[in-house]
Amino acid sequence: MVLLSLAWKSLRNRLLTTSLTVLSIGLSMALLLGVENVRVGARESFANTISQTDLIVGARGGSLQLLLYSVFRIGQATNNISYESYQHWKNHPAVAWTIPYSLGDSHRGFRVVGTTEDFYQHLRFRRDRQIEFAAGHSPKDVFDVALGSDVAQALGYKLGDKVVIAHGVAAGRGIADNDHADKPFTVSGILKKTATPVDRSLYIQLEGITAVHIDWADGAPPMAGDEIPASKISKENMKVEQITSFLLRCKSRIATLQLQREINTYKDEAMQAIIPGVTLQELWRTIGYAEDALQVVTIFVILVGLLGMLVSLYTSLNERRREMAILRAIGAGPGKIIALLVLESGLLAFAGCILGVVMIYGLSFIFQPIVEQQFGLYVPVQPPTQTGWIYLGAVIFAGLLIGFVPAWKAYRNTLADGLSVRV
Amino acid sequence: MSSPAVVLRDVRFSYRSGPEILDIPELTIARGERVFLFGPSGSGKTTLLGLLAGVLTGYTGSVEVLGQDMAKLRGSARDAFRGSHIGYIFQLFNLIPYLTVEENITLPGRLHPARGKQTGDVNAVAQRLGIEHLLSRSVTQLSVGQQQRVAAARALLGGPELLIADEPTSSLDFDHRERFLELLFENCALSNSTLLFVSHDRSLAGKFDRQLSLLDFNRAHRKEAAV
Ligand SMILES: Nc1ncnc2c1ncn2[C@@H]1O[C@H](COP(=O)(O)OP(=O)(O)OP(=O)(O)O)[C@@H](O)[C@H]1O
Ligand SMILES: [Mg+2]
Numbered sequence: 001m002v003l004l005s006l007a008w009k010s011l012r013n014r015l016l017t018t019s020l021t022v023l024s025i026g027l028s029m030a031l032l033l034g035v036e037n038v039r040v041g042a043r044e045s046f047a048n049t050i051s052q053t054d055l056i057v058g059a060r061g062g063s064l065q066l067l068l069y070s071v072f073r074i075g076q077a078t079n080n081i082s083y084e085s086y087q088h089w090k091n092h093p094a095v096a097w098t099i100p101y102s103l104g105d106s107h108r109g110f111r112v113v114g115t116t117e118d119f120y121q122h123l124r125f126r127r128d129r130q131i132e133f134a135a136g137h138s139p140k141d142v143f144d145v146a147l148g149s150d151v152a153q154a155l156g157y158k159l160g161d162k163v164v165i166a167h168g169v170a171a172g173r174g175i176a177d178n179d180h181a182d183k184p185f186t187v188s189g190i191l192k193k194t195a196t197p198v199d200r201s202l203y204i205q206l207e208g209i210t211a212v213h214i215d216w217a218d219g220a221p222p223m224a225g226d227e228i229p230a231s232k233i234s235k236e237n238m239k240v241e242q243i244t245s246f247l248l249r250c251k252s253r254i255a256t257l258q259l260q261r262e263i264n265t266y267k268d269e270a271m272q273a274i275i276p277g278v279t280l281q282e283l284w285r286t287i288g289y290a291e292d293a294l295q296v297v298t299i300f301v302i303l304v305g306l307l308g309m310l311v312s313l314y315t316s317l318n319e320r321r322r323e324m325a326i327l328r329a330i331g332a333g334p335g336k337i338i339a340l341l342v343l344e345s346g347l348l349a350f351a352g353c354i355l356g357v358v359m360i361y362g363l364s365f366i367f368q369p370i371v372e373q374q375f376g377l378y379v380p381v382q383p384p385t386q387t388g389w390i391y392l393g394a395v396i397f398a399g400l401l402i403g404f405v406p407a408w409k410a411y412r413n414t415l416a417d418g419l420s421v422r423v
Numbered sequence: 424m425s426s427p428a429v430v431l432r433d434v435r436f437s438y439r440s441g442p443e444i445l446d447i448p449e450l451t452i453a454r455g456e457r458v459f460l461f462g463p464s465g466s467g468k469t470t471l472l473g474l475l476a477g478v479l480t481g482y483t484g485s486v487e488v489l490g491q492d493m494a495k496l497r498g499s500a501r502d503a504f505r506g507s508h509i510g511y512i513f514q515l516f517n518l519i520p521y522l523t524v525e526e527n528i529t530l531p532g533r534l535h536p537a538r539g540k541q542t543g544d545v546n547a548v549a550q551r552l553g554i555e556h557l558l559s560r561s562v563t564q565l566s567v568g569q570q571q572r573v574a575a576a577r578a579l580l581g582g583p584e585l586l587i588a589d590e591p592t593s594s595l596d597f598d599h600r601e602r603f604l605e606l607l608f609e610n611c612a613l614s615n616s617t618l619l620f621v622s623h624d625r626s627l628a629g630k631f632d633r634q635l636s637l638l639d640f641n642r643a644h645r646k647e648a649a650v
Contacts, residue, residue: 325513334498335499416439
């Protein structure tokens, strides 16, 4: 206790070097915890891109592929599934709700998604958040379109603007931008930001997808004279033949595996159902190595911070030889001298850790909204994670350990100096 | 009061691989004695004090302090012995800069509970030395004379049996030196402490019970001179 108060007062006495050291450890600690938070945030945002969905169902193929185009709007489906099969599963007694997706068209680099009211009602992300409208409402007419917030922002659209949909999803594939120019859509609503891939798509009704392709045959535009004008199209006379995939929620989660098996062995059509959580994890593992690299860098930053502490303690020793001789004279043994210096460096590391935690709390509090808006990354403001605590403990331990270097030097000094006066 | 305060027999000491600095066949200081020790600079006075305080080890022969054979004490026991029974005053810079006057004075007692128990009233000691109004001050705000009195207060608190002072007055002017010495004597008398006082200033020597010249009882330098 006496030593602790000595260590504390001695550090306070060298206020400038002490605060600089604490600051440098604090900054590197904040960086380490920040990276850890971003890592957890990224993984969680990723895992919560979609929630409350038990199964994703599409034509048979790669499960990763199905996840990528259904959730992240990356890549394309090789096959569609029939609307009949979709109806079959939608009406299955174990199913609570479904959200159908019809994909394959785009608008200036953004995907166009055909779906139904179910999308606006049932889709959940980040546990229990749901789609909301910043302006307008969901598409009510065949030629209505709702815009994801990124789309609206990037293209500067507002309610009532006309939007022309292009056939195909890859830009520069030689298909003109105005493929479906004869059937423009009207912006009826703009979605609020979700910080998920939802923001980067346009949403129309399933019938809208049918409508723009009604006069096409075998994936080719209609011959002159065969076009069916938009004025002749209404929601009632558009028959949906097929969709690309659908999300599905079971009434009870226990039924999920049973239903998955049923879908995968469905005889009428080759289909597959995947559990999004499992496939998301698979995907994360393949892209997660980047976080390890980040981790290594921050650990080096911490090491530099601790080295700074070592240097400042070590260089202060020469001015403190006097102090050590006095302590010796009044009966402090070499063990106590060592303990004093180890305590000092432990205190520095401890204070640095506290500062780091406070800083990262403050910073994530201030920057959370900005990061969410700019990068679609939801970084939680929360006490250190388990890994975070391990880092904190490790740094304090390393601080104590490093304290032994100057302590050993001081010990050697006191033995050599005895009680002679060295200034 | 059976054993003398200090008994040295056939003590030889040299710093690691250096020349022999002390070679003392015999030295005894009685309890309660006030001894004035002098000798040229570099003759080994501080080294001798280090042996008595149990800070320096690696000597041959026997060093007995207050009846305790210092060689028999190991590591922390030696430190505890020094902390509990010996008061030590340096020539200059006696104080820990980041502690207040009072914290400096009470530090030995806090490091060594044995000393702490017999610790008298800090205020009483401070009052006798005329520094009671400085107790809560930072030591960096004191004059040199005040610092030396604080150092004396720390060394005297708890009434150590042996008080060692290594040129404590060399930085003081004449008036302060006289007063400081009087205070030291007074307080030693109060607690019946033995005083071993090192100084170059021979004008003070007359006030002591005994005057010792290191060159007289240390043979190391005679050998050197002969070479
Ligand atoms: N820590 C040390 N390591 C090695 N040699 C030392 C050490 N301390 C002192 N010496 C040497 O031992 C000799 C005696 O030193 P000491 O300090 O005991 O002298 P002193 O009589 O106290 O001198 P002064 O009156 O100047 O204080 C000197 O030659 C000095 O160089
Ligand atoms: Mg000396």
